[in-house]
Amino acid sequence: MCRYLIYLCISVFMLTGLMLYPHATAASLPNPSSCADVKVGSSSVTDGYYTLVSNGNVFEVYCSGMNTSSPKEYIDLLHTGSALNFSFYAAGGSSYSDDGSPGVRTTFTKLRFDPATFQVDTGDFTFSESTGNTYHGYKLTQYPYAHAGGCNSSNLMGYANIDLRGLPFAVEYEGLALEGYYPYGSIDYSSNNQIVNMTANGFCGFAIPLGADELTGGGLRLVPMNVPGAVSITGEVKSIQVSGAQPNALLTLYDSSTHAQYGAAITADGSGTGRFADAPGGRAFLVTQTVGGVESTRSNVAVTVPDQVQLTAGLCSIAVSNAEPGATVKLYKNTAEPQLVDTQNADNDGRVAFTGLIPGQSYIAAQTVSNVTGLFSAEAVVLADTTPPVITLNGLNPVRIMEGLVYTDAGASAADDQDGDITNRIVASPNGGAVNTSVPGIFAVAYNVKDTAANAAIEVVRAVYVTPIPVFASADVYKIVVSGARPGAELKLYNTVTSAVYTGITADANGIGVFPALSPGQTFIAVQKVNGVESDPSPPVTVLADPTSLQPVLLSAWTDDQGFNIILTYSRAISPSLDMNKFHVSINGAPVSVSNAVYHADNPQTVTLTLSSPVPYQAAAWLTADAGAVYGVEGSPGIAGGIYVENRTLPTVTQQIYEQLKQMSGSGNRISIQHIIGWLSGHSVPDLNGDSRVDRDDVATLLRLIEPLYSGATP
Structure with a gap:
């Protein structure tokens, strides 16, 4: 029921269109002849349009200053603009302009009118606009109505135009004249004296009303004339319906606020009616009829009703078209009592997009222009969103990280065809993508997300391989010794040339394993495998053949209680000759300098390194020894390699x-x-x-x- 109230409001608005410009008479004076008469018997009248009767002539005026004791009458000019109803005094010759303009020009929209004498006060500028200036003894910044002037300007004359079409008045014939010193120019009347075009020049010369001052104005005498009667109009959906015209009269549509003609004129039919189609909705118009070249007074003002908007349903959205540019478009749930959902303004193409709507819900809409609301649109049912979002991983998959290091997940992004970027809705599990790197193994980080319509994306999983620390491989005669492994770890050798894999060896309680019976000269890398994950490979080593060529091999390293010293154990006795600069230590990936290296004569397989900074409790330390850091007792340089330092630093x-x-x-x-x-x-x-x-x-x-x-x- 409620939705039809809009229809009712529209109908009431159309019926009251005649009152947009009030035509009223006071109850005590049924035939007022002035605006002062209109005020008699009423204290609440306002400025506006009223009908007066004077000397048997009925006409309309605009009453201004109705809140004063002396209101004034004005006649409203229907035809206005830069080339209509203007006066122009040209600069040049003995007159000049100080702003570079060609002269002073004044345009008028209403004229001060005496209903008793039918004279226009051409020097009233209440409803006028002026540009430029001209000096003629003093500075003129506005010029009276029906005046044209020039002072021997060699390239420009004064001009003026009078256009009273649409009014029941004409200019009194020969009521204008050329005045001044050696004036010349022209005064051209139309056939019914409603239009007069004037030019003037001289030393100085003017075209002005008889008896008027050439600079300040005076009285312009008008005479009543018979014009066709005003038609009646009604505002409809994007159209104006005309009635009461004479058969075959020429009908002209005007914007009521600007008086600009809208569209082409049409011809009334044999019954005196006509219809202006495709007029913008929510606009106020008036109409005149022209018969025998004479234009009638204007009609009442009527407002067009905006057209129905058109709805196109989308996924969780409604697209609106066919609205007036800038119109207010309201969207309603199409229920027994329509419920307002949202309000937006149409763009320059008359379009609006409503989003975030309920799938399966029926909606209707209407547009409002200049406080006039159009009819409801046809319903549109919002489509359901059934397309799930898509998750894209950032970074690598799988990811490898050494045990003990901190894992930072690279995350993922998510996009939905309706919601757009919904990355911030992603849920990573377990615990937001956290991985415990204290134990080697294969871990999974799962990513899930849902869009507004609760469509779930396909789960995306990243595999995180937490690798054991690398082992150290040392060459011996016909064998490879692997150290630094987790006790019980599976050890493997890979032949760097043939890619052959040697397995079946498990690290003992000290993290050491031996691969025997290997062919001399072959080169291998070693790994340890814990919980199904292999470590990164050790540096390559080559199996030895000649016992006399054995080189010291670093087997183990650990810190003392305070972490300032690292004790190294080699595979065989070494000489006292040590090169401190060939030992390199890093703590949690950051290098730490070695300040001293000590050889132990009582234990010739042991070296103690002193650090510039201690190894903190539970920190990860890595030691690398270059070739020649130590030498065997036979003079063979120690083999280059690296090893994980066992952290024995006390808390x-x-x-x-x-x-x-x-x-x-x-x-x-x-x-x-x-x-x-x-x-x-x-x-x-x-x-x-x-x-x-x-x-x-x-x-x-x-x-x-x-x-x-x-x-x-x-x-």
Whole structure:
């Protein structure tokens, strides 16, 4: 029921179109002859159009200043513009302009009119606009109506135009004249004296009303004339319907605000009716009829009704077309009582797009132009979105990362044909794409997303390979020794030439495995395999044949309790000749310089490196020895290679206790079991290993502090 209220409002608006320009008379004076008469008996009249009667003539005026004691009458000019109803005083000769303009030009839309004498006050500029200026004794910035002037301008004359078409008045014949000093020019009347074109020049010369001042104006006498009666018009959907015209009269449509003619004139039919089609909706118009070359007074003002808009259903959207540019378009749910959903303004092509709508829901729309609302459109049912979004991985798949390093997931992007970029809706699992890199293995990061219509994308999975640390391979006679592996790890050799794979060896409790019975001269790389993932390969090594050519091979490395020293163990005895600069250490991937290298005569297979910065507790350290960093006792240079450093650095709390125990031991710096027992008498066993629990491993760490019995031993 509610939707039809709009239709009712439109109908009421059309019926009241006649009142857009009020034509009223006061109740106490049924035939007012002035605007002052209109005010009699009423205190609420406003400026507007009113009908007056004077000397038996009925005509319409615009009453201005109705809130004052002396309102004024004006007649409304239907034909206006730069070349209609204007006056122009040309600059040149003995007159001039100071702004570069050709002179002063004034255009008029309404004329001050005396309904008693039918005279126009040409010097009233209330409803006028002026451009330029002219000096004639003083500066003129506006020029009276029905005036043309020039002062011997060699290339420009003064001009003026009077156009009273659409009014029941004409210019009194010979009511205009050429005046001034040696004036020349022309005054041309139309056949019914409603149009007058004027030119003037001289020393100076003017075309002006009789008795008027050439600069300030005066009175222009008009005479009543018979014109065709005004027609009646009605606003319809994008059209104006005309009635009451004379058969075959020429009908002209005007914009009521600008008085600009809209479209071409049409001819009334034999019954005096006509229809202007394809007029813009929501616009106010008026119409005149022309019979025998004489144009009637204007009709009432009527407003066209906007056309129905057209709807095209899309996925979760409605596209609106056929609206007036800039019109307000309202979208409603098509229910028993239409529910407003959204409001938008049409673009320059009369289009609007409504998005985010409910699939399967029926919608209707209507446009409003200049407070006039058109009829509802036909319904459109929104289509359902059944297309799922698409997920695209960023970065590599699969990804390899060494155990102990921090994994940062590269993420993914998601796009939907309706929602666009929905990357921010992606859910990565487990735990947002986190991977535990403390244990080697194959892990999966899954990505899922849904669009607004709850369509789920196909799940995309990235495989993350957490690889064991690389092992170290050393060459021996007819065999390869692999060290630095996880105890129990599967060890493999790959022949770098034939790609043959050697398996079946498992790392022992010390992370060492030996591949025997290999052919001398063959080159291999070694890997360890843990939880189905192989490590990156070791540096290549070549199987030896001659025992006299054995070279020292780095087998293991670990830190002392405080992390400042790394103890290296080689495969055989080395000479005291060490090259400190050929040892390279990195902690968590950052290089750390070696400040000293010490040879141990009592244990010739061992070297101690002192670092400029300690290896922090649980940090990942990697050591590389260049060829010639050490030499065998026979003079053979040590084999180049790298190895993972076993981190035996004690936590900070353990180091603090260690210092306390050393103080208890006195100057000898030897910690005995009695010192530990004495310390425990006043303390509880702390979490020395930093694993958030106190257990036998913490007791074993205390025992490691005893020197010399436990010094350097693994608990």
